[in-house]
Amino acid sequence: MRKMQGVPNEIKVVNQHEEKITVVVSRYRPCRLVTGFNINISATGGGIGLSQTTYEGHARKKLLEPESQNKLASKATFTLWTQRDRSAVVTVFVGSEEKLHIGNDEVPAGATVYVSAAPDLRIVPHGQAPEEE
DSSP, X not given: OTTTTTOOSEEEEEEOSSSOEEEEEEESXXXXXXXXXXXXXXXXXXXXXXXXXXXXXXXXXXXXXXXXXXXXXXXXXXXXXXXXXOEEEEEEEETTTTEEEEEEEEEETTOEEEEOSSSSOEEEOTTOOOOOO
């Protein structure tokens, strides 16, 4: 559905903070892996069993300069892992010591995220014009 509507399989991040930021984008849900399968049969019935484990997938990380210092280096595009991914999780660290600024905010596919000194992300969905602050 999203592809038919022209929503790109990515999110964009713009650094409007006064300092450098490190942006980490990860999948919304952990990955699942089937680790076992068994079938039980008896005189009174039967059953099927699956064993699975979950793990965190790879995250993507980029360092962005402040928009006031370098307009081009203040923007980054993060491609989502699959076409089925509807969103991603964004975490932002500030400064060279990478102090946590915003943790685990969900961002829909196609959106542009603006990071400022405020404690919340400004998320602009695909197809909407950004509002002036």
